[in-house]
Structures are given as C-alpha cells and as structure tokens.
Amino acid sequence: MLQVNNIEVVYMNVIQVLRGVSLDVSDGKIIALLGANGAGKTTTLKAVSGMLRTEEGEVTDGSIDFDGERIDRYGPEDIAAMGISQAMEGRRVLEHLSVEENLLVGAYCRKDRAEVKRDIERVFNWFPKIKQLRRQMSGYLSGGEQQMLVIGRALMARPRLMLLDEPSLGLAPLLVEEIYEIIARINSEQRMAILLVEQNVRAALGIADYGYVMENGRVVLDGPAEKLKDNEDVREFYLGLSAVGSKKSYREVKHYRRRKRWLA
Amino acid sequence: MEKDRQVKLQIDKVSLSFGGVSALVDVSLDIRDKEILAIIGPNGAGKTALLNCINGFYKPQKGEIYYEGQKITRMRPDKLARLGIARTFQNIELYTHLSTQDNLMAARHVLMEHNFIAGALYLGWAQKEEIEHRQVVEEIIDFLEIAPIRKRIVGLLPYGMRKRVELARALALGPKVLLLDEPMAGMNLEEKEDIARFIIDVFEGQGASYPDTPVLRDGIRSIILVEHDMGVVMDIADRIIVLDFGRKIAEGTPAEISSNPEVIKAYLGKEK
Amino acid sequence: MGSHFGAVQESYAQDLAIFRTKLHWGALFAFLLFLFTCPLFFSDRMLTIMTMIGIAVISVHGLNILTGYCGQISIGHAGFMAVGGYASAILCAKLGFPFWIALPCGALTAGIAGLIFGLPSLKIKGFYLIMATIAAQFIIIWTIIQLRSITGGPDGLSVPKPAIGSIVLSSKANYFYLVMAFTCLATLLAKNIVRTRTGRAFIAIRDNDLAAEVMGISLWSYKLQAFFIGCVYAGVAGSLLIHYYSFASIDQFPFMDSVWYLGMLIVGGMGSTTGAIMGAVALRLLDELITMVGPILSAAVAPQAAASLALISHGLIIIIFLIFEPRGLHHRWEMIKAYFRLWPFSHEE
Amino acid sequence: DGAEAQKKLYVGGTQSLTGPFAEDSAAVLAAIEDYVKYVNETKNLGPWRKEKFPADITLEVLWRDDELKPAKALSIYEELKAKGMMVARISGSPIALALKDKMWEDRMGATSMATGPYYLSPPQSCFTYYPIYTDSLAAIADWFKANWKETRKPKVAYLTADNAMGRSIEIPEMKAYLEKVGYEFVGTQYVPLVPTSPPTTQLTWLKEKGVDLAVGVMINPGAQPTVKEMVRLGMGPYQPYKMTFGTGAPGHAAVFAEAMGELGDGYVCAGSFRPMDDLAIPGIKFCRDLQDKYRPGKRVTHIMYQAGILEGMIQVEALRLAMNEVPFEKLTRRDVLEKGFFKIKNLETGKISSTPLTYGEGDIEGVDQIRIDQVQKGKVVEVGLTPLRHIFTRK
Amino acid sequence: MTFFLQLVVTGFALGMIYALIALGFVIILKCSEAFNIAQGHFVLIGGYLGYTFLVTFGLPIWGTLLMAILTAIIMGLLIERLILRPLVGQPVLAVIMVTIALATVLGGLATLIWGAEYKAYHGLLPTINLQIGSISVPSESLIGLIVSIVTVAILMLFLRYTKIGLAMRATAEDLQVVQSVGIKATTVYAVSWVIASIVGVIGGILLGGVSGANMELAEIGLKAFAVVLLGGVNSIGGAIVAGIILGMLENVAAGYLDPLLPGGGLAKVFPFIVMIIVLIFRPYGLFGLVRIERI
Ligand SMILES: Nc1ncnc2c1ncn2[C@@H]1O[C@H](COP(=O)(O)OP(=O)(O)OP(=O)(O)O)[C@@H](O)[C@H]1O
Ligand SMILES: Nc1ncnc2c1ncn2[C@@H]1O[C@H](COP(=O)(O)OP(=O)(O)OP(=O)(O)O)[C@@H](O)[C@H]1O
Ligand SMILES: [Mg+2]
Ligand SMILES: [Mg+2]
Numbered sequence A: 001m002l003q004v005n006n007i008e009v010v011y012m013n014v015i016q017v018l019r020g021v022s023l024d025v026s027d028g029k030i031i032a033l034l035g036a037n038g039a040g041k042t043t044t045l046k047a048v049s050g051m052l053r054t055e056e057g058e059v060t061d062g063s064i065d066f067d068g069e070r071i072d073r074y075g076p077e078d079i080a081a082m083g084i085s086q087a088m089e090g091r092r093v094l095e096h097l098s099v100e101e102n103l104l105v106g107a108y109c110r111k112d113r114a115e116v117k118r119d120i121e122r123v124f125n126w127f128p129k130i131k132q133l134r135r136q137m138s139g140y141l142s143g144g145e146q147q148m149l150v151i152g153r154a155l156m157a158r159p160r161l162m163l164l165d166e167p168s169l170g171l172a173p174l175l176v177e178e179i180y181e182i183i184a185r186i187n188s189e190q191r192m193a194i195l196l197v198e199q200n201v202r203a204a205l206g207i208a209d210y211g212y213v214m215e216n217g218r219v220v221l222d223g224p225a226e227k228l229k230d231n232e233d234v235r236e237f238y239l240g241l242s243a244v245g246s247k248k249s250y251r252e253v254k255h256y257r258r259r260k261r262w263l264a
Numbered sequence B: 001m002e003k004d005r006q007v008k009l010q011i012d013k014v015s016l017s018f019g020g021v022s023a024l025v026d027v028s029l030d031i032r033d034k035e036i037l038a039i040i041g042p043n044g045a046g047k048t049a050l051l052n053c054i055n056g057f058y059k060p061q062k063g064e065i066y067y068e069g070q071k072i073t074r075m076r077p078d079k080l081a082r083l084g085i086a087r088t089f090q091n092i093e094l095y096t097h098l099s100t101q102d103n104l105m106a107a108r109h110v111l112m113e114h115n116f117i118a119g120a121l122y123l124g125w126a127q128k129e130e131i132e133h134r135q136v137v138e139e140i141i142d143f144l145e146i147a148p149i150r151k152r153i154v155g156l157l158p159y160g161m162r163k164r165v166e167l168a169r170a171l172a173l174g175p176k177v178l179l180l181d182e183p184m185a186g187m188n189l190e191e192k193e194d195i196a197r198f199i200i201d202v203f204e205g206q207g208a209s210y211p212d213t214p215v216l217r218d219g220i221r222s223i224i225l226v227e228h229d230m231g232v233v234m235d236i237a238d239r240i241i242v243l244d245f246g247r248k249i250a251e252g253t254p255a256e257i258s259s260n261p262e263v264i265k266a267y268l269g270k271e272k
Numbered sequence C: 001m002g003s004h005f006g007a008v009q010e011s012y013a014q015d016l017a018i019f020r021t022k023l024h025w026g027a028l029f030a031f032l033l034f035l036f037t038c039p040l041f042f043s044d045r046m047l048t049i050m051t052m053i054g055i056a057v058i059s060v061h062g063l064n065i066l067t068g069y070c071g072q073i074s075i076g077h078a079g080f081m082a083v084g085g086y087a088s089a090i091l092c093a094k095l096g097f098p099f100w101i102a103l104p105c106g107a108l109t110a111g112i113a114g115l116i117f118g119l120p121s122l123k124i125k126g127f128y129l130i131m132a133t134i135a136a137q138f139i140i141i142w143t144i145i146q147l148r149s150i151t152g153g154p155d156g157l158s159v160p161k162p163a164i165g166s167i168v169l170s171s172k173a174n175y176f177y178l179v180m181a182f183t184c185l186a187t188l189l190a191k192n193i194v195r196t197r198t199g200r201a202f203i204a205i206r207d208n209d210l211a212a213e214v215m216g217i218s219l220w221s222y223k224l225q226a227f228f229i230g231c232v233y234a235g236v237a238g239s240l241l242i243h244y245y246s247f248a249s250i251d252q253f254p255f256m257d258s259v260w261y262l263g264m265l266i267v268g269g270m271g272s273t274t275g276a277i278m279g280a281v282a283l284r285l286l287d288e289l290i291t292m293v294g295p296i297l298s299a300a301v302a303p304q305a306a307a308s309l310a311l312i313s314h315g316l317i318i319i320i321f322l323i324f325e326p327r328g329l330h331h332r333w334e335m336i337k338a339y340f341r342l343w344p345f346s347h348e349e
Numbered sequence D: 001d002g003a004e005a006q007k008k009l010y011v012g013g014t015q016s017l018t019g020p021f022a023e024d025s026a027a028v029l030a031a032i033e034d035y036v037k038y039v040n041e042t043k044n045l046g047p048w049r050k051e052k053f054p055a056d057i058t059l060e061v062l063w064r065d066d067e068l069k070p071a072k073a074l075s076i077y078e079e080l081k082a083k084g085m086m087v088a089r090i091s092g093s094p095i096a097l098a099l100k101d102k103m104w105e106d107r108m109g110a111t112s113m114a115t116g117p118y119y120l121s122p123p124q125s126c127f128t129y130y131p132i133y134t135d136s137l138a139a140i141a142d143w144f145k146a147n148w149k150e151t152r153k154p155k156v157a158y159l160t161a162d163n164a165m166g167r168s169i170e171i172p173e174m175k176a177y178l179e180k181v182g183y184e185f186v187g188t189q190y191v192p193l194v195p196t197s198p199p200t201t202q203l204t205w206l207k208e209k210g211v212d213l214a215v216g217v218m219i220n221p222g223a224q225p226t227v228k229e230m231v232r233l234g235m236g237p238y239q240p241y242k243m244t245f246g247t248g249a250p251g252h253a254a255v256f257a258e259a260m261g262e263l264g265d266g267y268v269c270a271g272s273f274r275p276m277d278d279l280a281i282p283g284i285k286f287c288r289d290l291q292d293k294y295r296p297g298k299r300v301t302h303i304m305y306q307a308g309i310l311e312g313m314i315q316v317e318a319l320r321l322a323m324n325e326v327p328f329e330k331l332t333r334r335d336v337l338e339k340g341f342f343k344i345k346n347l348e349t350g351k352i353s354s355t356p357l358t359y360g361e362g363d364i365e366g367v368d369q370i371r372i373d374q375v376q377k378g379k380v381v382e383v384g385l386t387p388l389r390h391i392f393t394r395k
Numbered sequence E: 001m002t003f004f005l006q007l008v009v010t011g012f013a014l015g016m017i018y019a020l021i022a023l024g025f026v027i028i029l030k031c032s033e034a035f036n037i038a039q040g041h042f043v044l045i046g047g048y049l050g051y052t053f054l055v056t057f058g059l060p061i062w063g064t065l066l067m068a069i070l071t072a073i074i075m076g077l078l079i080e081r082l083i084l085r086p087l088v089g090q091p092v093l094a095v096i097m098v099t100i101a102l103a104t105v106l107g108g109l110a111t112l113i114w115g116a117e118y119k120a121y122h123g124l125l126p127t128i129n130l131q132i133g134s135i136s137v138p139s140e141s142l143i144g145l146i147v148s149i150v151t152v153a154i155l156m157l158f159l160r161y162t163k164i165g166l167a168m169r170a171t172a173e174d175l176q177v178v179q180s181v182g183i184k185a186t187t188v189y190a191v192s193w194v195i196a197s198i199v200g201v202i203g204g205i206l207l208g209g210v211s212g213a214n215m216e217l218a219e220i221g222l223k224a225f226a227v228v229l230l231g232g233v234n235s236i237g238g239a240i241v242a243g244i245i246l247g248m249l250e251n252v253a254a255g256y257l258d259p260l261l262p263g264g265g266l267a268k269v270f271p272f273i274v275m276i277i278v279l280i281f282r283p284y285g286l287f288g289l290v291r292i293e294r295i
Helices: A041-049 A051-055 A076-081 A099-106 A113-126 A143-156 A173-190 A201-207 A225-230 A232-238 B047-054 B077-083 B100-111 B116-121 B124-143 B159-172 B189-204 B214-218 B230-236 B254-258 B261-268 C012-016 C022-041 C044-069 C077-095 C099-122 C126-146 C172-195 C197-207 C209-214 C219-245 C255-268 C273-297 C303-324 C329-342 D002-006 D022-042 D070-083 D093-105 D133-146 D172-181 D200-209 D220-232 D253-264 D282-294 D304-325 D333-343 E002-032 E039-056 E061-087 E092-114 E139-161 E164-173 E175-180 E185-211 E217-231 E236-260 E266-281
Strands: A002-011 A015-025 A030-035 A057-066 A084-087 A161-165 A193-197 A210-215 A218-224 B007-018 B021-032 B035-040 B062-067 B085-087 B177-181 B222-226 B239-244 B247-252 D008-015 D058-065 D087-090 D109-112 D155-161 D184-191 D213-216 D244-247 D268-270 D358-360 D363-366 D369-376 D379-387 E130-132 E135-137
Touching (some): A015 A030, A015 A041, A015 A057, A041 A057, A041 A193, A051 A057, A099 A143, A099 E164, A173 A193, A173 A201, A173 B261, A201 A225, A218 A225, A225 A232, B021 B035, B021 B062, B047 B177, B077 B100, B077 C209, B100 B159, B116 B124, B116 C172, B189 B222, B239 B261, B247 B261, C022 C044, C044 C197, C044 C273, C077 C255, C099 C126, C126 E266, C172 C273, C197 C219, C255 C273, C255 C303, C255 C329, C255 E092, C273 D070, C303 D022, D008 D022, D008 D087, D022 D304, D058 D070, D070 D087, D087 D304, D133 D172, D133 D213, D133 D369, D133 D379, D155 D200, D172 D184, D184 D200, D184 E236, D200 E002, D253 D268, D253 D369, D304 D333, D333 D358, E002 E135, E002 E164, E002 E217, E002 E236, E039 E061, E039 E185, E061 E092, E139 E164, E139 E236, E217 E266, E236 E266
Parallel strands (some): B085 B177, D008 D058, D155 D213, D213 D244, D244 D268
Antiparallel strands (some): A002 A015
C-alpha cells in the first residue's frame, strides 16, 4: 500500500539527509525500520506523513505512493485524511489540553461520535494509568504517561497506516511488553499496517514481518524479520549478542572506538 | 552497605503532591560517596519528581534534603548548580539554538567569572577565561566523542545525539553529584553501550588522559541514574532503589532487587 | 561539516575571533574607509538618512540583546529611548552639562528605567511581558508630560548644540562621524557581549529558561542585566537622536516606533548582530524610498491617493518579503554564505 | 527655455498625507497648487491685491509625505533644502518640534498648520495664521465676561483634549489671566482626542461644579460628541443648565455647524475659518474661483483649503518681498526670512484670517485680533472680535 | 454618588465594546500564538464601513451590521489566504511582523478609500434613552452594550458547540501534531481571522457611533490588547471581565484622579499601571491558563 521509491531529502536546501531510501509497506503488515541515531529514520517517517514542509525540509528526488496515488507533494493534513497517522517522537502531547482532549483531537476527523467515545474507553483500557489522569492537563504527566497518550492519540484516528516513532521510548519494561502486544493486536484486529521505528530491536523484530536497517540516509539491509534476527551484524550491534550468542555485560564494554557500521 | 562511606546527599522523608496527585510520599534515601545509585519504578512513580526536588525545581511540602550536611531543601536551582549538582533531563532540555560547543560553554557559566562589561570589552581577562574554559569543553567533547557535531545547532541533531550533548552539558558544570534521567532512552544497543561506558568512565575518573578537566580527571563520585533499561541498571548500578506510586518499595543491590517479588510484580514482570 | 571548506583555525583564540580571515579584515577595512569618506560624496540628505539609520541600529542592537538574545520581547523601546534622550537633554539644557557627560548619564538613566520595568519580567513571561513593556512606553511618556517644569511637557525642550571639547558638532558631517563612531562601537560591544559568558546566559534563558536555571544561570540577575544593557543602548540612541534634533519632544518617541524597532529586528533576524543592522538599514531605506515614490505617483493620481498607495506598498513589500523569508534577512544571508562555502558541492554532508 | 528654467522658485514643503492630519494636509496641498498656478498664470497675488509677482520667475510646488513622523520630516527637509527650496512648511506639532531649530539654524522661514506655544520660544522662523491656543481662549473668556449679566463671579473650567495640543493651555499665565479678568477657576476635565464613549462623566462633573464657561482645545471629532452629549444632559446656553463651551481654532465652527446643525447651537470657536460656501467673503469667493478654474468637478470642500491659500500667499509674499531687495540670483534663505517673512505687513487675506497678517522678528502669530464665532440655529454667526492678549510670556 | 455611578455605568458599556474587540485578539492568540497588531485597524475599517453603509447607502442599523459582517468575512478570508497561509509553520515573530505590515496596508487603504476623513454618523444609530434614577445612560453606550453582548454570546456558543474551538487550542499548542491528525490548520486560521475581523468591524461601528469614523480608531486596538492580557490570554470570559474592569477604571481615573493632577491624562496610563500590578500577582492574567512549566 505504501511505496517509498528512492527518495532524497534535503533540509533547508543544504543539508542532505536521505540519499535514496526505498521501502514497501503492504496491507496489514508490520514493518520495522531500524538504524542508529541520525540514520534518518524519523526523517523518512516525516517524508511519508508530509511533515517535512513545516521544518524546511523537502523531498528532492524519488516519489512516495500510497495506494497508487503519489503523495509526496501533499500537505500533512491531506495525507492524514487519507488514513496515515503518525505518532511523533519526543512525546509531543498538547500540553495545555487534558488527556481526554488530546485523545479527542486524535479523532478530530472522524464523524462517528459514539464510536469515538468507545475508542477513548478502549485506549483507557490499554493504558489504565492515564485513565485516572483523564482530566489532568497532559503537560503534567510523567514521561512514560505522555508516551502512552501519544500512542493512544495516534490510534484514535483509526488510520490505515500508522507510523510509530519509537513507541517504547521511556516506558517501563512491563509496559513495553504490553505495548507490543497491543500493537500486534491492533494490527491483526483492525488490519492496520504499521511502520515502526524502534531502538528496542528485540521487541520490534519480535512482532514485525519485515525489517529495514538504515545507515547514513540509506537502507543498508533489509529482509524478513526472522532473517534479520539471524544476521550477524544485527545480532552484534542491535541485539547485543556476541558470536557465541551470550549477552555481554555493560560493564565490560571495551574502551576502544569500535568498528562502526556496514558501509564506510 | 559500608556505613562509614560519606553520605553525599541525604533525602529525609520527602513528600510532594500536586493538588490531589501525590508524586512522592515520605521518601527517604541517601547517596554516598563512590556509588552509582539507580532509581527505577513504573511510569509515573515519581522518579523525575524526586530528581526535581533534589535540584530545587520542585519544593517538597514535607521533608528535608541535605547535601554534604547542608540543608538545601528550598534553595534556588541555580544556587544548587553552583554547589555541584548537575543533571540531564528526561525530555531533552537543551538550548536549541546554540551549537553543541556553546551549550557546553553555557554550562561553564557557573565556573566563569567575568561580567558583561569585561565581556563587552573582550580584553585580556575575559578572553583568557573564555579560552581556558573552551579547552575544558573541548576535552569533554573529545571524551564523549561528539567532535563532529561541535559546531552544529543542537536543535537539529537526531534524538540520540541530543541526549549525548545533554550528558556533555551536565559534565561541563563540573559537578560533584550527577543526576541522570533516562540518559539512554531512544538509543540502540550499541549506543547504550557507549553511554554506559561513558558513565562508568566518568565515575571512575580518567586521570592523566584529561589533565585539565577535573570532572574527567578525578571523576564524579556520586551518580544517580534513572533508567528503564534493566540490563543497563543491573550491570552498572551499585545499589538500586525502587519507587512505586511515590513510595519507596525496595532498596538493595542489583541481585537483591531482581529477585524481590514485590519489584517483579510492580515493575519487572516475569523473567523470560 | 562546513568547516572542512572554510579556513582552518589553529588556536582557540583564533577560533573565537570575530575577524578570522584576510577577507574579513579586508571587508572591515573597506567598510570603515567607506564610512569615513561618506561625507565627501553624500548629500546632506543622505547624511541625515545615514545618521538616522545609525541611531536606529544602536537602538535595535539594544532591543536585540533584550529580545533577540534574552527572549524578553519588548514593545516599549522608544519609551526607553525617551528616558535616555530626555535625561541627557535635561542635563545639557538645564544644568549645563557638556554633551559627552550627559550622554552616558542619559544612557545610565535609561538603563535604570529598564531595570525598573524589567522587574515584572521575573514573574511575567511571554505575551504578558509585552504588556508590561507597552505599559512602560505609556507610563514613561506620561511621566515626561507630568514633569513639565523640567521636561517642558508637551512643549518640548530646546537643547544646546552638542560639542566635544571645542568642536561644536553642528555640521551634518560632524554629527555623522559621531553617530557612526557610536554605531561601530555599539556593534562591537554588542557582538562581544553576546559571544561571551553573559550572552550565552541570555540565549540559554531565551531557549529554555527552566533548564537554564537548573544549569546554574540566575534568571533574576540575567533578565535584569538584559533589560539594563538593552535600555542603555536605547538611552544612547535616544540621546543621539535628541541632540541631533537639538530639541526633545515626546513626539519623537511614539508608540509605533517601538513597534517598528521590533519590526526591524524581525525583518533583520532575531538574535544576530548582523541581522539587527540589516533590519534597521532595510526598513529605514524602504521608508525613504516610499517617501520618494509619493510625488512621482501623484503625477498619475491625486497626491493623497499617491501617499496612501505608497503606504500600502510599504506594507506589501514587507509582507511579500516575509512570505519568502520569514526568518529574516540574516537567515537569507547565512544561506547564501553556506551555499558559497559548499560550492561547488550542492549539499552538506 | 534654459534661462526660464533657471528662474524658478519653490514653494510647498513637507505634508502629512497619511495619519490623522491626512485630510487637512491634502486640502492644504491642493490649495497651494491652485494658488501657485494662479500666480504663475496671472502674476497676480490675489483679486484684492495690486502688486505683481516678478514676470520672469516661475513658481513650482515641491512636496513630500512625512506621515507625521519627525525622522522622515528631517530627511525630507534636507532634500527639499538641497533642491533649493527657500520656504518650508510644517504640517503638525511633531514635525514642528523636530524641525523648528533646524529651520532657525538654516534661517529657513516656514508657514505652519500647527499652532502651539512652542513657537513663541525663540528661535522663531515658523509663522502661523491663526492665534496661539492660549490667546484664542483668552479671547473667548473676554467675550463671555463682557456678556456676563449676573453679579457673582462666573465659574470657568478647562474641558480639553487629552493630548499635547489640548494640554498646551495649562500654563500658569492662562489661569492667572482668567482670574485677573474675574473668573473663578474650577479645574480641568479631559476628553480623549477622539472619545470612545460619550464624555458623560466629564460633563456631569462640570455640572456638579456649577461651571458657566468651559474652554479648551479640541478638534472636531472630539468636540462633536461632547456637544451632543451636553445637549442630551441639558447643558448649553439655550438649555436648562446654562453653560457655554468654547474652543480654539482647529475645532472650526464652520465644520462643526455643518456636521451638527441645530444640535450644535451655542458652540463657540475663536479664530476659526469661514464656511466654504459663504461666497460673500472675498477670500472664500477666491477659493471657489480657483477651484472652478483648476479643478473643475473635483472641488475640495475641506475647510483647510483656506489654510492652504493662506500658506501659499504667505510663502509667495515672503519670496516677493525678499526679491524687492535682493535680486533673484543672489537670493538666500536668510534673505527670504529677514527681508521677506519679517517684512510682511498687513497682508490682506480676503477675510479668511481674522485680520490681515503681519509678521516680524519675534512676531509669529500673524493676526492681531481674534474673531469669535458661534453656532446659532445651525449657522455660524460672528459674535465678536477681540484683540490678541499675548498670554504666553516668552522665555 | 451620582457621579460615581455615572462613571461606572458608562465605563461598563465601554468595557463591553473593548471586550468585544479583545475577543478578536484572543481568537488569534488562541490558535496561532501571534498577536495581531492590526486588530485596531479592523476597528478603523469598521468605523468607516459604518459610515459608508449608514450614511452613503442609507441602510438601517441592522442592514449596516449585516453588510459590515459580510465585508469583514471577505476581508478575513482574504487576509488569511493571501498573507497568513504562506506563513503557516513559520516562526511566530514572522506572523507578528506580518500583522504590523498588515496594519500599514489597512491604514493606507482607509486613507485611499475614505481619504482619512473624519466622518461622523452619530445620531444615525437608534436612540434609546435610559434614565436609572439620577444616572442617565447615553444611547450610544446602551447600543454598544446590547450589540456587544449579543455578538459575544453568539461567538461563545459557536466555540463551545463546534469542534473548531478544540482545534484552535490544539493548533496553538503544536501545529505539527494537529496536522498529523488531519485537522486543516488553514481552516482553523481562516475561521479565527474571520472572527477577529468581524468583532473588530462591529466594534468599529459601535465606537464610530460615538466618535465618528476616524484614523485614531486604530489606537483602540491597543486597549483591547491590554484587556486581553488582563483577562488572561486564552480566556474569553476573562476578556469580558477585564474589558469591563478596564472601561470602568479608565472612566473612574478620568473622573476622579485627572482633576487632581497638573498634567492630567491619567485615563490613558492608569489602566496600564493597574495591569502591571495585577500581572505581578497573577502572571497569567485574571483567568489565563497557567503555563505549564516542568522539566
Ligand atoms: N529540521 C532539520 N534541519 C536540518 N537537519 C535536520 C533536521 N531534522 C533532522 N536533521 C538531520 O537529519 C539527520 C537524520 O535525523 P533523524 O531525526 O531522521 O534521525 P533518526 O534516525 O530518527 O535518529 P534518532 O534515532 O536519534 O531519532 C540528522 O543528522 C539530523 O541532524
Ligand atoms: N508539575 C506537576 N503537576 C501535576 N502533577 C505532576 C507534576 N509533576 C509530576 N506530576 C505527577 O506526578 C507523578 C510522578 O511523575 P514523575 O514525572 O516523577 O514520574 P516518573 O517516575 O518520572 O515516570 P516516567 O518513568 O514515566 O518518567 C505523575 O503521575 C505525574 O502526573
Ligand atoms: Mg528519530
Ligand atoms: Mg520521569
């Protein structure tokens, strides 16, 4: 349903961030997008959701198609209306709105009022912690609570494709597990396709069907999740397993600057 | 625990609430010289609130906080920074329009002395001081391996890099106590390893490799780490404190904590 | 990284310098030479315009420190100029002080007024602070009217021609040199302030006041310092203005001027000394251009219509400029520089 | 052609074609243009004048819009000066305050649309054609006192615009004069230059204090709502509560009467211009003729057209007088000031101004008597002529 | 006592008109965090429109209001489409600057169309005389009061019962988030500019009924700004209360304090002084939203 074809993205006319990224999200699948800090994962998501424009960024080459329609020149509102919703990184809650209002904003474009009410309750069921705080101004929530709210808000739109930018960021371990269960459930129940950017590679590859690894603005590796998990580099750099398969201790990390990345 | 080790920071029955929400309830703990103390707990347990109390941003309704024996409970945050308490933030709080280097220089503020008149004239003294501190900043940049982004505007850096700059800025304050609020969130494993190594290196001190920068040379002897990644916490913390609903529910070594049933129920979940 | 292509610095001192390359020094020299020789080939009118621009630049530098760097938006800058201007006018006219003593005293008075009206900034932020500064403007002007016995109230106050020693600054050229000297000095000092400790504290407060406080910057002290410095600049500009008119009157400091000083800063680009200069120069020149267009237009339509058409175009030019460059002239300038630094490569790594 | 082009003199000057005085300034500019065309064409100076303007010299109007901004006026002034202009004009007090000293330094004579006491402090090279506000109000006070029938002292208060113009009457000399003439001074009430709500409170105050005469300086947008509210509250010379309200020149009675009709009955104005349709007055007739000739179909009905005619006359007269003594080629600004403006004596204005205009060194007020007009039955009626009192003591 | 009550009553009516105009500010601030320097110029245009429709076209008051509202809608839409839309997502300061320039343009237009002339139309608004005991309420004040109350009420209902109110608040917080959920920010802006221009224009007609259409009307916009901040930037109710307080303060200051001072003019600054004092104790205005400050 979503095809990103060899796009290049340039910020402020001078800073080139993506240098030819292609990926594919097909109906109802979960796709993981992995990569180090600054690889361009967030930028890729922004390119899809049309959010680049407000940051002086631009897709200078390549194209993005959604259901066969080319969307890389559309505004973010139009793209959202087509059924793509993004949970942005950095816990972007609407601070001065209450938790409930935040969720309502998420469902703004939906007409089915009754269904929206039910969805709010559903979100509260997934995240009981924020249910207690439903009248609280969201700016006062703790980091993790805000993260739950952002995910909940993205879900409220009932999109066909959801772009999740690091959903597990700052969540307690118990909750990370839950979140992934929820994502998997939504994916299977609502046939919602998900493009997932994650640093928690273990969890992401656990539910994803397919994965891409980005490096320096390029896709350097892709394949079905199972195959990626077995890739030697992925195992070492992302899963923290040495060749033998045992886990290293953080105390014993070596003091030299290590070999980095696939491509120089 | 060795009781004779000097207590750096003592938190005594601190309670904090916002309207109806109690963020902290009678929390007592202390951090001693030469230790990395981890604070863990579910989301909304009050970890960040506790750090905010320590550095004066929140004023607790009850209880007292002592730093090296001095009562600091209602002190202004900037005074506490001068006393040597530095921190990083959960939702990155950098000076977005400054370069990495200037962010660190801005933290050196507390250790610099020239005022705006000397600065305006930029003669001898001010220039000398600027250069001196610039040297320290460069050492920190070198230590944290952020030289390539030295002159980049931090607002545009990727998430992980900004976290690292925050750590650098905290070090630039030259603190004696370092509070870290989820320094590794949003990083992949390899980057977490880097940060873990930096924390350990800072804790241990680097001696002669960074002769001009006291924090790096002698190390920071007391570090409080708030983090959700259990792997990291278990590996590098000397002692762990667990908060839940604003209360301290457990305290102990990593081994003790990981087998504490209450902690498993509230926070860790079943071991897989 | 751009620095691969720029000059390579060998010491921190060099890295910290304002003028780093031969090109920088050459440009500086050429500019100073131009300023020095201006009166030889410029008409009185051009000198007047340049003098007024110089004064505006000084004022906008002050506003830039306060608003552009420290983030305390002020729409009362003309009011602070009035304090400086009137203080030095009164010293000269009523107490017979020489100009060169009255001017710093005026500047200091404006600084103190800045401190007083800056006090609410410790509690009030953002838009609410704007209100306090607007209030400053009106309260200051009102006070000047009230103190009729020393300020002349609405009738204004005549000020003797400024003199430094035995040189009476009565010719356009003389005063032009004086203002330009002040402008250059003001620019240099502003640049130095903002690139050293104090300036970084200001930016820290602007970008993130909460973190700044936790990171050891006393909001209390630095916000007041910003008000003080910004208003001292305004005071100098106000003094220079009044001595140029040889007459002090409240009409020289209308509220709309405060708005336009902020406008100059926005058009130039907040938080950059070059931007402050560019903005002041651009808007003042545009203003003059519009004046010239009026009578020419009136050949086609009635004079009043011509005047209003000129005014409309004034607004439209600014609007169109902002639509294309909402971040101000300075930003455009940086982009051009970046482009040439990278040349012949089209993108940065 | 070349020789003719050389013999050119400029009149006009800075205008405030945008901002609050836009309309006044536009009318003035139109009048100056028309008058200059008239002089160029006929070489006459006015239907009632015998003198001729030198035949070989053409006049040209130069103007720039200063938007009432002092800084702009300054550079415009320099520009016009550089073009060789030897007379200037002032369009409002902000401009006056900024240019007055520069003009004196350059010995530039100027006509002025604004009238404030600041002109009376030396240096002086700006000339007005209606009296200073304090003198206007003194004239009203004299007239009112002369008609006062009761034995008790009449009570007077200021009811004046809340701006520099309105407050310029608050000088000790003014109050002293009122008391000297036999008034009891009660106090001051201010009305915003353009009021946003009817000045009910101010008027109630006057009523409570038992004021008989209220005087002040107000422009029409301030005076009209004030008088309207007075009538509503039953105050005025023909109302249950007897009180007279008088203002100085910019609140021209003619404009007022036209806008208010009989509602404005009783309103008094000192030193104001005549109605634009009173063709019995030679000056007004002249205005009408000029307009018929030079702007047929686009008649300017604004009262300040009269001011423009006066300004044109004064500027041209100063140039002419100066050229009587100094040849065109040697003419300087100083000559125009000292041998022109200072020498204007009894310049006949066709009754546009209260009296013929006379200027001299230190005498910038022009008129020496002040006409007092009152609105009666919706029409302007001349009710008195009072000598200038020179209230303001020069410093 | 009569005097005092007189002050209070006229102040109240004036304050209600201020509150109406201030609403325009609040709406723009609510959705874009930018303050609209040109709000006073909407008032100016309103004054002249009042003259045009009442006097030139001889329409009755309701026809005038209707036509003026139509004009205001067109004006608001044009401004949003041509000037604000290209600036969506740009720094707030650019938006503020654009409103400064817009003020210049509107001022120029008023001069161009109406010659900056003073155009009186008092007496053309309907006259209702109200005498409460010894206090006599001016007709203009009464009309102003009624029209403002009705307009404000309609607007408040509109904002409460449509989702647009929520969208406005959300847009002010974070444009990107709002766009990411499919809210058309441009629509939100368009609605708010239309509302701002409607209330400005109506306010202009009401004030013009007292003072006549006049260039000085633009200055009134500034007072409305003070009203907004006193009330609290994001509070419509606050704007109303503050408008009334300010209107009364202004009148009481003019009535009682001015005569005591040699130079007078206190009416202009007294509200400012009170406001600074209030803000020091309530930094977010009387009813403003407390800004969230946490790290
Ligand atoms: N608005 C912007 N202007 C200029 N450069 C930008 C901008 N946003 C991002 N960049 C640059 O683009 C690069 C990629 O950033 P991006 O945020 O896409 O990385 P990421 O893969 O999401 O990293 P992380 O895992 O840390 O979130 C970085 O080098 C960053 O500096
Ligand atoms: N300023 C405040 N006003 C109101 N409530 C607050 C405030 N600060 C924190 N809280 C509440 O206090 C509780 C504790 O918050 P805190 O930020 O300390 O949690 P945390 O332990 O850091 O959680 P996380 O791991 O999610 O960051 C939360 O429920 C939060 O909503
Ligand atoms: Mg990212
Ligand atoms: Mg936290």
